[in-house]
Amino acid sequence: xxxxxxxxxxxxxxxxxxxxxxxxxxxxxxxxxxxxxxxxxxxxxxxxxxxxxxxxxxxxxxxxxxxxxxxxxxxxxxxxxxxxxxxxxxxxxxxxxxxxxxxxxxxxxxxxxxxxxxxxxxxxxxxxxxxxxxxxxxxxxxxxxxxxxxxxxxxxxxxxxxxxxxxxxxxxxxxxxxxxxxxxxxxxxxxxxxxxxxxxxxxxxxxxxxxxxxxxxxxxxxxxxxxxxxxxxxxxxxxxxxxxxxxxxxxxxxxxxxxxxxxxxxxxxxxxxxxxxxxxxxxxxxxxxxxxxxxxxxxxxxxxxxxxxxxxxxxxxxxxxxxxxxxxxxxxxxxxxxxxxxxxxxxxxxxxxxxxxxxxxxxxxxxxxx
Amino acid sequence: xxxxxxxxxxxxxxxxxxxxxxxxxxxxxxxxxxxxxxxxxxxxxxxxxxxxxxxxxxxxxxxxxxxxxxxxxxxxxxxxxxxxxxxxxxxxxxxxxxxxxxxxxxxxxxxxxxxxxxxxxxxxxxxxxxxxxxxxxxxxxxxxxxxxxxxxxxxxxxxxxxxxxxxxxxxxxxxxxxxxxxxxxxxxxxxxxxxxxxxxxxxxxxxxxxxxxxxxxxxxxxxxxxxxxxxxxxxxxxxxxxxxxxxxxxxxxxxxxxxxxxxxxxxxxxxxxxxxxxxxxxxxxxxxxxxxxxxxxxxxxxxxxxxxxxxxxxxxxxxxxxxxxxxxxxxxxxxxxxxxxxxxxxxxxxxxxxxxxxxxxxxxxxxxxxxxxxxxxxxxxxxxxxxxxxxxxxxxxxxxxxxxxxxxxxxxxxxxxx
Numbered sequence: 001x002x003x004x005x006x007x008x009x010x011x012x013x014x015x016x017x018x019x020x021x022x023x024x025x026x027x028x029x030x031x032x033x034x035x036x037x038x039x040x041x042x043x044x045x046x047x048x049x050x051x052x053x054x055x056x057x058x059x060x061x062x063x064x065x066x067x068x069x070x071x072x073x074x075x076x077x078x079x080x081x082x083x084x085x086x087x088x089x090x091x092x093x094x095x096x097x098x099x100x101x102x103x104x105x106x107x108x109x110x111x112x113x114x115x116x117x118x119x120x121x122x123x124x125x126x127x128x129x130x131x132x133x134x135x136x137x138x139x140x141x142x143x144x145x146x147x148x149x150x151x152x153x154x155x156x157x158x159x160x161x162x163x164x165x166x167x168x169x170x171x172x173x174x175x176x177x178x179x180x181x182x183x184x185x186x187x188x189x190x191x192x193x194x195x196x197x198x199x200x201x202x203x204x205x206x207x208x209x210x211x212x213x214x215x216x217x218x219x220x221x222x223x224x225x226x227x228x229x230x231x232x233x234x235x236x237x238x239x240x241x242x243x244x245x246x247x248x249x250x251x252x253x254x255x256x257x258x259x260x261x262x263x264x265x266x267x268x269x270x271x272x273x274x275x276x277x278x279x280x281x282x283x284x285x286x287x288x289x290x291x292x293x294x295x296x297x298x299x300x301x302x303x304x305x306x307x308x309x310x311x312x313x314x315x316x317x318x319x320x321x322x323x324x325x326x327x328x329x330x331x332x333x334x335x336x337x338x339x340x341x342x343x344x345x346x347x348x349x350x351x352x353x354x355x356x357x358x359x360x361x362x363x364x365x366x367x368x369x370x
Numbered sequence: 371x372x373x374x375x376x377x378x379x380x381x382x383x384x385x386x387x388x389x390x391x392x393x394x395x396x397x398x399x400x401x402x403x404x405x406x407x408x409x410x411x412x413x414x415x416x417x418x419x420x421x422x423x424x425x426x427x428x429x430x431x432x433x434x435x436x437x438x439x440x441x442x443x444x445x446x447x448x449x450x451x452x453x454x455x456x457x458x459x460x461x462x463x464x465x466x467x468x469x470x471x472x473x474x475x476x477x478x479x480x481x482x483x484x485x486x487x488x489x490x491x492x493x494x495x496x497x498x499x500x501x502x503x504x505x506x507x508x509x510x511x512x513x514x515x516x517x518x519x520x521x522x523x524x525x526x527x528x529x530x531x532x533x534x535x536x537x538x539x540x541x542x543x544x545x546x547x548x549x550x551x552x553x554x555x556x557x558x559x560x561x562x563x564x565x566x567x568x569x570x571x572x573x574x575x576x577x578x579x580x581x582x583x584x585x586x587x588x589x590x591x592x593x594x595x596x597x598x599x600x601x602x603x604x605x606x607x608x609x610x611x612x613x614x615x616x617x618x619x620x621x622x623x624x625x626x627x628x629x630x631x632x633x634x635x636x637x638x639x640x641x642x643x644x645x646x647x648x649x650x651x652x653x654x655x656x657x658x659x660x661x662x663x664x665x666x667x668x669x670x671x672x673x674x675x676x677x678x679x680x681x682x683x684x685x686x687x688x689x690x691x692x693x694x695x696x697x698x699x700x701x702x703x704x705x706x707x708x709x710x711x712x713x714x715x716x717x718x719x720x721x722x723x724x725x726x727x728x729x730x731x732x733x734x735x736x737x738x739x740x741x742x743x744x745x746x747x748x749x750x751x752x753x754x755x756x757x758x759x760x761x762x763x764x765x766x767x768x769x770x771x772x773x774x775x776x777x778x779x780x781x782x783x784x785x786x787x788x
Contacts, residue, residue, distance in 0.1 A: 092501065095542045096535045096691060100684050107682045111520040118519045122584075160501070256676065261708070262531060262697050264524055273520065277680050288681065 078119050085225045086168035087120035093157050103156035106293050110273045113181050113195055116165045144199045146272055150239040150297045153193040162186040170224040175211050176200045180231035194231045196239050243299055243362045246348040252314040254282040259306055270304040279347045279361045282312040291365035298361040309352040317344040342366050502543045509649045510592045511544035514610055517585050527580035530713050533617055534693045537605050540589045548647050560640040565629050572622040573718045574655045579616050586610035592649040599635045600624050604654040620655040658717050662764040665753040670733035674702040677730040689723045695763045699752045702732035711769035721761040729757045746771040
């Protein structure tokens with residue numbers, strides 16, 4: 001039985017959205033999304049598409065609400081696809097989102113993925129208040145947290161390029177949900193990147209993981225593709241690759257990183273995208289100067305708060321069974337099957353104080369095209 | 371197009387396929403007219419409508435030109451009024467009357483269109499990607515921004531860094547649209563030839579209200595002369611929907627030789643390039659000419675050391691982006707102030723740039739409480755410097771208690787009940 005209750009300003013945002021760690025999110029915008037937007041979905045005999053469309057009808061039928069929503073929507077240039085099971089939005093790359101390579105930074109890309117995920121949730125009629133949890137989840141004090149984030153960028157967009165990002169979510173096994181993205185260059189139509197993320201449910205008091213119960217699952221499944229749809233459908237793709245833990249002694253490090261005010265979300269936790277920046281801090285400069293990031297995979301283990309001090313560690317990843325082909329003692333591994341200009345690294349972020357692991361990561365770098 | 375095909379199976383199409391195509395072509399993608407039958411709007415998904423708008427061709431400098439076929443109409447009629455006058459023709463010439471009425475109507479419509487009676491809609495169609503456009507006699511550049519989720523600070527409103535990023539974006543886009551962009555970022559062709567660049571020396575920002583997530587802000591920017599060899603750039607940020615002024619900002623720029631790092635007069639050639647774009651209005655923010663003091667370890671009450679630029683902080687020239695300084699300044703502002711107050715005004719003096727390998731420290735002193743007759747307002751002095759001593763930025767900020775403007779926020783009662 002589909003059951004949506006709006007009286008507690010609930011929303012399934014976290015289920016559908018890649019959001020900041022520990023499930024917090026943007027400001028309350030429920031005044032702009034009428035409660036009536038979701039009430040119509042409570043008819044249990046609606047098919048998924050009808051449920052979505054009737055939600056939107058409700059939003060539009062209230063002239064004040066639709067006027068308030070439409071201006072932002074039009075500028076946002078996004079909307080559900082025809083079957084209502086995924087969401088597409090266009091973004092133009094702004095000048096301050098561009099880095100030393102004259103192209104958008106990986107943090108910009110990650111921010112946009114987060115943004116489009118949140119807009120997806122809002123577009124299907126869920127508001128985006130702090131916790132974005134369903135009634136059942138709120139009762140049990142459960143929230144969504146990111147477990148893994150995997151981004152591949154084939155071509156970085158430049159300033160004033162327009163990209164289109166499509167996103168959707170679906171169930172992942174018994175304990176999680178996943179959100180996938182595909183990024184395209186609007187001018188050429190080519191796919192410039194793909195990403196996938198995995199989310200698990202956690203009890204916000206005990207901070208322990210919990211299985212996704214059936215009633216929670218039903219609440220968001222209506223917006224997910226019925227057949228599995230993967231951004232990375234190929235077998236043995238890199239998004240599934242296990243990341244080994246980097247052991248001491250490590251080759252490169254940057255110690256004493258501290259969260260800035262801007263890194264913290266509303267619950268004073270460091271947001272997901274900041275970790276990407278920290279991981280890159282310990283990359284050797286010779287790679288940063290000559291290569292661009294092709295792939296990044298992050299496994300989130302532990303949260304980080306305002307007063308924590310973090311060490312960022314980097315070391316080459318040795319391909320299984322391969323030897324180190326180094327020159328002059330430099331130990332960057334070159335895989336046999338890949339291009340000689342590709343480098344792979346393992347990363348570790350841990351607390352300076354007690355060495356506890358915050359997250360571990362893996363990156364692949366390709367030579368810059370000049 | 372899938373939706374139109376799907377709905378066509380519900381609505382009988384009486385016209386020939388050819389006319390449908392031509393109708394569809396006229397109305398663009400996602401047409402809602404099939405053979406003259408209007409589709410029930412509720413049957414088409416909201417996404418199709420949004421997409422149709424997004425695909426409207428962007429007109430960067432577009433202003434709608436209203437064609438009035440009035441003259442054509444009149445002459446057409448004059449040419450045709452030669453039939454012999456029978457007793458029927460002794461009645462008033464209806465065609466002339468009709469022409470007159472049409473003239474009046476078209477003239478009125480033209481007036482109507484030129485008034486800004488519905489300002490937002492034409493803007494949005496012309497500027498679907500938020501690139502912005504020149505308005506107002508070609509001197510003001512206007513761009514809209516939707517506040518994104520990751521631009522929100524801990525208190526659920528757009529951060530001051532977000533606002534300043536928008537100012538920076540519009541400044542560069544203004545230069546680009548006005549043809550003043552010689553290289554990537556800010557120098558005219560004449561300046562590039564002489565290795566000259568614009569350098570910001572001073573910035574003042576006054577925030578009346580911070581936008582929240584999902585708000586759409588409209589940023590207007592223009593330039594004026596500042597003294598004989600400087601330039602002033604002003605910004606006005608308003609709520610796109612309500613027109614309420616949110617932020618006003620003003621910045622002063624000087625010309626510098628990028629090789630010698632010495633200040634330079636504006637060469638005649640460059641003056642010719644930029645002066646036509648000067649608006650020469652009064653500054654949008656009253657100049658705060660109180661001297662900014664330099665803090666040191668003894669006068670500063672709060673110090674935050676060990677600030678280092680991350681890769682993401684660097685611009686294409688590998689210098690730290692100006693806006694990041696603001697974040698660092700706030701690092702040493704006591705948390706108590708940041709949590710209970712919001713930044714309402716800021717004055718910055720830029721002294722030096724810094725790059726990837728710099729290590730900085732941020733100093734803050736609280737210089738006034740309850741100043742200017744405003745209860746609860748706090749004033750702070752700031753210094754951002756390299757740990758070895760060189761000054762990067764001096765600043766002064768004013769803070770007002772949060773929810774001081776709560777009257778405007780009363781309608782934001784969340785939809786929570788019981």
